[in-house]
Amino acid sequence: DSQYRLERVLIIGLGLIGGSLAKALKTRACVGEVVGADRSPDECRLGLQLGVIDRIAEDLSAEVAQADLIVLAVPVKAMEAVLEQIRPYLRMQTLVTDVGSTKGNLVQAARRIFGHLPGTFIPGHPIAGAEKSGVRASDADLFEHHKVILTPLPETDSNATLELARLWQTVGAEVLQMEVGRHDEVLAATSHLPHLLAFSLVDTLAREEENLDIFRYAAGGFRDFTRIAASDPTMWHDICVANREAILSQIDRYTAGVARLRGAIEQGDSEGMLGIFTRAKAAREHFT
Ligand code: NAD
Structure with a gap:
């Protein structure tokens, strides 16, 4: 208007x-x-x-x-x-x-x-x-x-x-x-968790000195996934403190998901792996 x-x-x-x-x-x-x-x-x-x-x-x-x-x-x-x-x-x-x-x-x-x-x-x-x-x-x-x-x-x-x-x-x-509580839960899942995963992945890899070199071989996937790891550290600290409970429960959900994937890989469970990848691909394509 x-x-x-x-x-x-x-x-x-x-x-x-x-x-x-x-x-x-x-x-x-x-x-x-x-x-x-x-x-x-x-x-x-x-x-x-x-x-x-x-x-x-x-x-x-x-x-x-x-x-x-x-x-x-x-x-x-x-x-x-x-x-x-x-x-x-x-x-x-x-x-x-x-x-x-x-x-x-x-x-x-x-x-x-x-x-x-x-x-x-x-x-x-x-x-x-x-x-x-x-x-x-x-x-x-x-x-x-x-x-x-x-x-x-x-x-x-x-x-x-x-x-x-x-x-x-x-x-x-x-x-x-x-509603306020719903906002904090939704954002913990869609924004806070992915930022924390990006920070954590880059930190985990960068922590080992010799790994700094491997970033040179990183291609598009790594770049896309970790772009947000360049966000402001203080801002993300504040968000973790302010939305602690919702973030913790999203990290737990995610950790359980990674554990399921790990289990499928360990067992050579192709059905399990393909199930995860196929459902994720369909969900990702649905929202773009
Ligand atoms: P920013 O660091 O670019 O700006 C924050 C500004 O606030 C700074 O200029 C700082 O000097 C000033 N400031 C700090 N304490 C102050 C105080 N007590 N009184 C007056 N000024 C003060 O940060 P930003 O990215 O613009 O984020 C601002 C807000 O927006 C945050 O609450 C953040 O959670 C939110 N937010 C950020 C993003 C993002 O992607 N950056 C997205 C959505 C919402």
Whole structure:
């Protein structure tokens, strides 16, 4: 909807995701002004220089009090501190959302900080990213044709959810809604587990010095499978801490699956091996 417009958006955390959203909103001219805040003055200055934001938030409390929408785009671990920081200045009607990779921890923190959650608080998660971080890597088209999951709570005002959904749609995203716990389980399986497997595989191979050499012989399969092992270590540490239970149960499921495959190989069980490969191939082809 090209008519959609918000006057003032405050983005806290001007990294890859916050910067990309800022750029996307400015490119599509659907907000009056994009104001950026980051604990790193360098990222702020760079954001301004690159035209990612219109203005740097010099006085965060004043900006919070004047914003129509506040987007928390800081690392998962920093969400709680930022919520605490903005709470005293928040107006009733201001929409508050985030882009964090995990949702349960954020909602728990928000309940602790706000007591009763404001109807304008709508957690969110864009399923789009890159192995790069920082405002320099921001990309106005990052969310184009990607999904954004909103996890409204029982307290959330449905108009607030609709308004936020429209904003994401204007930057090209497809918006879905999911319950908080379901989000964390689904993402543990589809995003967190594959990242951890990629990290673990590359680490296992690289650990042995003489193996560093074998990467030279690695072809497309290895490259595809391990691309995400170049992701930000701190971000993945935070995600493991925040979504511990769901991640542990996905690792257990996966470990049992590998053990079944190992058993089939060990026994020379062709039917078992072919069963796994055939089912996986069909499932993989189904979703592309
Ligand atoms: P990033 O490292 O590129 O950016 C994070 C920014 O937040 C940095 O500029 C940092 O200086 C700033 N920051 C940290 N603590 C702060 C604080 N207390 N106050 C103000 N600013 C602070 O990270 P990113 O990739 O943009 O990730 C941001 C969020 O988006 C994370 O919660 C992450 O889980 C989520 N996310 C990331 C991806 C991805 O692929 N990178 C995808 C979806 C969601």
